[in-house]
Amino acid sequence: MTDTHTMASAGGETKSRSMLTWILGALSIFAPFSTDMYLSGFNLMASDFDTSMSQVQLSLSTFFVGMAIGQLLYGPLIDRYGRRVPLLGGVALFIVTSLAILYVLNIEGLIGLRFFQAIGGCSGMVISRAIIQDLFDEQEAAKALSLMMVVQTVGPITAPVIGAYLLVFGGWKAVFTFLVAFGVICWLITAKWVPESLPVERRQKQNIGEMMTVFKRFLCDWRFMSPTLAGSFSNSVMFCFITGSPFVLMQLFGMGRETYGWMFSGTAAGMVITSQANRMLLKRFTPKLLFTASIIISLVASVALVLVRNTDQLWLFMIPLFVCVSMVPMVCANSIAIAMSVSGRDAGSASSLVGVCQFAFAGAISAIVGALHNGTSLPMCGMILVCTVLAFVVNYLGHKAPAK
Template identity: 75%
Template sequence: MSENNTLSATSSRSSSRTLLTWILGALSIFAPFSTDMYLSGFPLIAQDFNADISQVQLSLSTFFIGVAIGQLFYGPLIDRFGRRIPLLVGIALFIVSSLMILYVPTIEGFVGLRFLQAVGGCSGMIISRAIIQDLYDEQEGAKALSLMMVVQTVGPITAPVLGAYLLVFDGWKAVFTFLVAFGLVCWLVTYKFIPESLPVEQRQKQSISQTLGVFGHFLKNWRFMAPTLAGAFSNAVMFCFITGSPFVLMQLFGMERETYGWMFSATAAGMVVTSQANSMLLKRYTPQRLFTASIIVSLLAAATLVLVRNTDSLWLLMVPLFVCVSMVPMVCANSIAIAMAASGKDVGSASSLIGVTQFAFAGAISAIVGALHNGTSLPMCGMILVCTVLAFVINTFSPKHTARV
């Protein structure tokens, strides 16, 4: 009887942790939902506000700025005041700003509210990682991050399709109505199921100068920065793909829009598979070993991609491209777990710095892919190779790599 009770308790605890991880994953997709869903509605927004497309595009740039600033803001905040309250306040800010966007009369107001929406929405990205670090050790944390990556990677893939249907249904405001509803559901689920994971006695009491010193400490800590930078370059591979693949596949290879959509779904499925494979492999191998192995696989696939980029065979190009993108969740989940394990007591600040680094690198690399556009597949394929080479070099010469592999 005692053994049965123990098994039941273990199963219940495992189910509870799985539910918690799925919720945290959902909280981390506010950003892709808020950007990718409304892209095809730019002309409608410009028309309704009697504005230029360039002014509407500014709302996207403003959102990115809000995410970057918000991530720096939340880290020290949650280390000082705990995880739960800042998370609930951040989601509430996202809901209110999304609702106000439905009634804003000017394009300037729209752009400003997008900034507030980003500051609120990015709370889930930062705080979810901190909660995992609070509750799990490095090995279990990597498993939880792998499951989170399933949700995170599906978000950017499905958001444009969902947004397109909403735009057809009721215009661009339908997208923001959906975001309000999504935010409300997330707030209620967070209120009911997400615990406070940072005890009062473990919270930091730091001045602004001390907080800046914490960030400075992380920047000088190569055990933290090496996996952070390597993971950020690997994460940028997905943004190279998102930026460059529409032209390469639809213009150069003549792929139909419907086929292109199915291809995205297949890529998302590949990312889900590698995320789950990472969780299983972590039962036998350390995050560092899997991190190194996944970077090597990515590097070989990226080199192959560049070699075959001029092929007339779509499938010959798609195989290495699929491998490169599918490996992103495995690389990123283990890189974050390794970096967070080296963060010490300032978990929130560490999570902020990881988020800012990944977001900044992804945005910069995708912009470079666009700027290098020359009517060929080289900008996309070449930047994927550059990102994987840099990730490999950083990991190879990192102290963590030398010490454990």
């Protein structure tokens, strides 16, 4: 009887953790929904605001900057005050700013609101990683993060398609109306189902200023910084694709708006495959081994992408591009698990640093892709190669560094 009860309890706990992981994954897709859904509507927004495409693109870069700064702020807050209240507050900020965007009168107002929308939206990403670190060890955390990546890829898969049809039937404001509704649903689910995972006795007692010194400790710890930097460079591949693909695929290869949305979704479907594969492979291999292997695969694919970039055959161009983008979840899930495993009681601050690196690099590299625009696919393809080379070098140096 006792054994049966124990097994039932264990099964219930596993089911509960699985459901929580799915919810945390949903809370982490504010970013792809807020970026990918309106990409093909840049020209409509430029027309409505009587401005240039480059000004509209600035709303994308500003969003990435807000994501980076927001994650820096949440780390100390959630280590001192717990996970639940800052999470609910962040989602509420996302809802309010998304609603305000519907009434903005000029492009400057849109850019400013996008900054604060990102600060609210990034709460789910930071706090979800911290909750997983509260509840799982490194191996199980890598599996949970892989499952989260599956949920997160719902954003890149569905956002371009949903966005394309919303733009056709309701214009760009329909996209932000959708974001308001999605935010409200996520807030209600969080309020009901996401528990507080950091007990009061485990919370940091220092003031916020003192807690900021924790960042210095992580920045000086190569065990943390090596996987964080390598993962951030690899994650930037996705943002090279997001920034460069509308021009490359719609202008150079002549895709229509709806076709582009479906293609984007097909590429994102590859991310689901690698996320699921990573979960299965973790039953036999360590996160460190899979991390290194996935970086090497990405590097080979990025070299191939540069070599075939001048082809007029779309399928030949898409194969290495598909591999490069698809490997991002495998690299990132394992890099985050490795980095967070050394965080100890400062999981919130560690999670925020991971996020800061990811989105600071994403914002900078997406801006570089835009600045290098020369009417060819080289800026996008070349920066993808640069990102994967840097990821490979940093990971190699991490293996060479002496362990503490």
